[in-house]
Amino acid sequence: MPGPIVILGIFVADTAYRAPRQPRMGETILGEGFKLGPGGKGSNQAVAAARAGGDVHLVSRLARDAFGDLALKTWAEAGVTPEVTRTDDGYTGAAYIFVESGSGDNAIIVAPGVAGDISEEDIDARADLIRSASVFVTQLEQPLPAAIRALQIAREAGVTTVLNPAPAAPLPDGTLALCDWLTPNESEAEALTGLPVTDPATAEAAARTLILMGAGGVVVTLGAQGAMLVQGDRAVHLPAIDAGPVVETTGAGDAFNGGFAVALSEGRTPEEAVRFGIATAGISVTRPGTAPSMPSREEIEAALRA
Template sequence: MKPIVILGIFVADTAYRAQRMPQMGETILGQGFVLGPGGKGSNQAVAAGKAGGDVHMITRLGDDAFAGIARDIWGKAGVKPAVKVDHESYTGAAFIFVDSNSGNNAIIVANGAAGRIAVEDIEANRALIEGAGVFVTQLEQPIAPAHHGLAIARAAGVTTILNPAPAAELSDAMLALCDYLTPNESEAELLTGLPVTNLDEAKAAAEALLRRGVGAVILTLGANGVLYHDAQQTLHVPVVSAGKVIDTTGAGDAFNGGFAVALAEGKPIAEALRFGNATAGISVTRVGAAASSPERAEIDGLLQG
């Protein structure tokens, strides 16, 4: 199996739980705190590594304690870092306020070093990308290096996956570099201007993305599974349930990581989609994002059960 190369960001999630947000100049007592790993690229790399992939992570980190969190979770998942240490910045972090009454949250993300990922970082890892089986990226780092990475991968015959999150306007030129585009409903709506509230609308949005040059669209639909659409076929693949849903944070990242592994192993598309769904299906029965991603044996056990 050829490597999976993932370009993306790591941030340290700092989550505070309290009854309300303090006013300016005010200090209040909180009811809980959690520090953990985050960032879509990192979450996807961890999911792919735990699912059995040979995974490399291209990013930037600062030279600080939060960088140690990244390296620790990557090490446990078998992810190989292709990291530039940016001494002029800091490892990204997110402030997450959770209202203990409603469960609603408010978030501030400071990408730090990862927000400074540049085309030069992609060029420094050109050989790694060209030797990969699958190249994956998202939109949390600047778009220019993501576009450049997709172009290098496509020119080398590497399978490309773009998870267009967070939602952003993208050029047809960039979309045409994507073998697989994996938006959720809101991201597909932004890219197409079409509503996505049912399977028929999802297919129409996917068809619109195909007309813009995408090879295949995989719309992640939460409890409705995924809709796959390319020029030859349309598949609706239901969720693979592993039990009661506890926390959907990072489910999309788990799907993308699992799906990338299945593609790298040469699985047929229907089987690869189901493998991705099983990865996500287990993750939502646990709390957290990267921490909830399952090991390979768990995925295989669910699929065989």
């Protein structure tokens, strides 16, 4: 049996507002809807991976408050094993999400709360769990030193490492060399390389630059254009899967990463893993919300067959 999927990341409570446009500074407008739900990239990816059939453990920090309770409830329902430190000081994170009603596109502000205190000591305390993993996944919402320490532990143990470089941020030299897979979207790939990314051809160019910078393989997610997989001499564009009308794109990248991690943990080829991630994301955008939009294994398999 493969080892578990271990994910390092944060939970935030998503406060999602739907309106025709964002207000200008000093302006108040009426919205068309509001929803409170579970979010945070690490948490979303963990929920996506668990619903897709993975044995998932999530390393994080929570406060002892209502949003922390929401996190534990969310993970229990999805089948995620929490590996968390809870504290009486501070607050569990929250996110403001604006959803443009016409397109479903979004803009987000994240306040990580106590998850902003995840430390290298937290990682060292769970080093054995990370070493036991088949796949380790992290992002850039928690402090970077903790992410780098976890990638180092995983890499030294021969665990497949995935870094989703979101939100985009400068990375210290040597960070990409710890990553078997890097999974940026268009804007993140552009931020890391300085190259414009608008289509599969420009995504391939950015991916090759990221490999020269140290990444083992790169998957640039392209939304409605699918994803570009680059590894060694191989470059493959895999198209998106249309699972229905787009309702909301929030969390689509997290859905992809969760599905991608599950497929890697099962020993699928990189192309199969990317296709599995694309199907996971393709279903998620047909539903509102982030964690609640993540599909089941059966739904993903049906989308792939279709």
